[in-house]
Amino acid sequence: MIDLYTWTTPNGRKISIALEELGLPYTAHAIDIGKDEQFRPDFLAISPNNKIPAIVDRDRGISLMESGAILIYLAEKTGKLLPRDGEARYRAIEWLMWQMGGPGPMLGQVHHFVKYNKGKAPYAEERYLKEAHRLYGVLDKRLANREFVADTYSIADIALWPWISRFEWQTIDLNQYPNVKRWYIAIAGRPAVQRGYQQPKNVGDIPMP
Numbered sequence: 001m002i003d004l005y006t007w008t009t010p011n012g013r014k015i016s017i018a019l020e021e022l023g024l025p026y027t028a029h030a031i032d033i034g035k036d037e038q039f040r041p042d043f044l045a046i047s048p049n050n051k052i053p054a055i056v057d058r059d060r061g062i063s064l065m066e067s068g069a070i071l072i073y074l075a076e077k078t079g080k081l082l083p084r085d086g087e088a089r090y091r092a093i094e095w096l097m098w099q100m101g102g103p104g105p106m107l108g109q110v111h112h113f114v115k116y117n118k119g120k121a122p123y124a125e126e127r128y129l130k131e132a133h134r135l136y137g138v139l140d141k142r143l144a145n146r147e148f149v150a151d152t153y154s155i156a157d158i159a160l161w162p163w164i165s166r167f168e169w170q171t172i173d174l175n176q177y178p179n180v181k182r183w184y185i186a187i188a189g190r191p192a193v194q195r196g197y198q199q200p201k202n203v204g205d206i207p208m209p
């Protein structure tokens, strides 16, 4: 049994979606970051960087923070969603790391400046929106001749998809990125994604372009 500490954000949904896809039994515990619950000492004991998501795998007595590390751990635990060896494995890790270093932090800044702080910091809005479009362009090109970012559906897609699901917050028109749009709609149709999206609580339908 796995305990997942999470909230209704892209980083949290990566892990609930992966757990659903892998069919691993888990309990989702809500850490409301709007109420500063991520600073509770019991949460800090498993996530010293005070951020969701984090997991505790009771079977192995291990706790982990950082969504990328958790995704690799879950994939290796089950032997699914990450090729075992060869170029395919490193391609999936490459795009997972791209998500962790690019779309994650950059689109996070777009949410702050373009949605929550609109009109107050034009330099930041322009900078991060420009970077968002660049990243969407990179993803669109990657998906031009393949179904998924690393050919077969993997933890790299699972890491990226919840960030793209905030396209409305980011003022991104997915019609500008037809390959991303096709990929996004296909993944949104997966029952495991639909279940994982609604953790740790139901927040309404998945946004559709």
Ligand SMILES: N[C@@H](CCC(=O)N[C@@H](CS)C(=O)NCC(=O)O)C(=O)O
Residues within 6 Å of the ligand: 009, 010, 011, 012, 033, 038, 050, 051, 052, 053, 065, 066, 067, 068, 104
């Ligand atoms: N690199 C981390 C980022 C996690 C992250 O930024 N989590 C946000 C929610 S999406 C959070 O917990 N923020 C609370 C805070 O910063 O205090 C990961 O991928 O797990």
